[in-house]
Amino acid sequence: MTEEIIIAGFGGQGVLSMGKILAYSGVMEDKEVSWMPSYGPEMRGGTANVTVIISDERISSPILSTYDTAIILNQQSMDKFEPMIKSGGLLLYDGNGITRHPVRKDINIFRVDAADESARIGLSKVFNMIVLGGFLKLKPIIGPEFIHKGLEKSLPKRHHGMIPENERAIEKGKEIVYALQEIA
């Protein structure tokens, strides 16, 4: 198993930390992982993305041209990464702020309206975990017990009280993710 993922959105949406939790969970399940962020001028409001690779084998390049999964959280990222998804791959996005919806016919397209959901429950901080839940529902590449360990490892100890909330958000994401286009 090798899963090559790009997570992309605005800075401040928790893109990098979502990637980190995913990568750390992979480590806990004894997988090979890499986490390669875009860094530099990105900041709150600017674009941010991270390439996460989880594999049973040694990972070659941490930098990729195509992806198995793109998790898209803003329009700029949709424009940039939709064409880079492998044929038969997965595009998962939050429709909030998306004006041009995906057009590819050869990929699986799913939506998780995490921004609306996190606003509804009044917890904007767990937005990224709702998205992560959506992804894990579609691609259960890491077991829930390892996600728990991944949260423990990637959150500083003082925030460990928030782990149950994060896990509930992941469960919520699994509930609300839905298909727009499924290819055979």
Next chain:
Amino acid sequence: MKELRLMKGNEAISEAAIRDGCDGYFGYPITPQSEILEYLMAERPYEKTGMIVLQAESEVASINMVYGGAACGKKVFTSSSSPGISLMQEGLSYMAGAELPAVIVNVVRGGPGLGTIQPSQADYFQSVKGGGHGDYKLITLAPASVQEMYDFVGLGFEIAFRYRNPVLILSDGAIGQMMEKVYLTEQKTRLTNEEIREKYPWATLGKVPGKHRNIITSLELESAKQEKVNIRIQAKYREVEKNEVRYEEILTEDAEYIFVAYGTSSRICQKSIELGRAKGMKIGLFRPITLYPFPSERINELAGKCKGMLSVEMSAGQMVEDVKLAVEGKTKVAHFGRLGGIIPSPVEVINAIEEKLMGGK
């Protein structure tokens, strides 16, 4: 079981230094390597092992503090990124001249000038051809993973003290910023002054009664003596070239065409090989781990067995000159690179080898 962590390349450098029993770090922040200093400050090793961590007023100050620490036989290091490393060149030449061991980390960004903060490999010439003045060499290690960032700190100190010469870890922004799994080593204890006097009799730790005083200097105004110093240093470099060449080969056995690449580029080439082999292309990778000493001999051997070599670098073509010298015309050598902080994609690299060596698609 060994302790396992997910770490950034920059963090791995710092953790490795602490655990290797390093005595001091002197540095000045610059992207994309500021996490090295930040991590050390957060870990506060001065409270645990006694290792000093100091933010100097500039890169020039940092390298001269390293000179001072190394002259005392202490295990000291500094880090910076390209423009900051340029500022250190005088100090590095002085250290090579005074035969002082130390580790210097360059997390390269795109130049020239202030350039960009994105990853680059355009400091190859500066590293291996001597960015400073005089006949000297920096022993240069090129990590391609976060684990190697960790491992090469200890290895770097070992080699630096073996030959009394600075060792450079030549990394780049991508390896500095990315996170991978790292297996950590046990905490080593720092040497005491008595142990240093015993192990490194040249160290200037204060005059011992009844013994001659040690002098550390790169100054020798009598040319006849200065030539002798040079001859001794050159003899040392021949030893380095004999003993310290390191490289890795991936699928070179049956390869008709070989990528030559180090650091981040070598990782991208590995993906290109996966893509190319799936299409039936017989391609492999030769990865120099030491850039000085350069693995010329092995490259020459491989050149006799393949149809061409492509030097893939995030530069306008620097290492390719050493590849050509090593190949001695035995096979075709070409270069592919992106500039100014752009990382080539695995597909671009495949297209380049098809176009430049295989006579087009």
